[in-house]
Amino acid sequence: MSIAPGTASAIASVEALNRPPGFVNLHPDVSINYQLNRWLSAMTPQALTDVAEVAARVSTYDQFIGEFLALAGKLLAQGRRRDAAFCLRAADFFLPADDERKTPTRTRFLELVREVYGIGPGQYEPSPTPVVCSRPRGWAGPTGAAC
Numbered sequence: 075m076s077i078a079p080g081t082a083s084a085i086a087s088v089e090a091l092n093r094p095p096g097f098v099n100l101h102p103d104v105s106i107n108y109q110l111n112r113w114l115s116a117m118t119p120q121a122l123t124d125v126a127e128v129a130a131r132v133s134t135y136d137q138f139i140g141e142f143l144a145l146a147g148k149l150l151a152q153g154r155r156r157d158a159a160f161c162l163r164a165a166d167f168f169l170p171a172d173d174e175r176k177t178p179t180r181t182r183f184l185e186l187v188r189e190v191y192g193i194g195p196g197q198y199e200p201s202p203t204p205v206v207c208s209r210p211r212g213w214a215g216p217t218g219a220a221c
Contacts, residue, residue, distance in 0.1 A: 098122070100129040106138070109167060113160045121157040124149070139165045143179070159186035 146161035162183040
């Protein structure tokens, strides 16, 4: 799928990089631009330059995935674990469900996020939600599985 080739570099300009934090126009595809900004909100301010450079050179979703996987590796090598984690999340978002890279990318993202934010095993894991059943007296209707 194409992303308007040749138009991203004009948008990911020096002017965009010098703006204060907030929504930045990095890509002409509004959906991709939104996703880039969403991930940037969880990254360090330093990541804006990295993400803008990637946005300027991608014109397909496959390129987008490859560039963000490569950037994640580069940032990990630099010790920028938080930024690397969200680059993995960016790639994961666009990976098709049947792509063999999907599960390892998602797993590595979760490992890094848990490490960066100090989330230990068992924290924030799914747990049963308590259910309170309330029926009027003499209820003869169907009963739910939880009641």
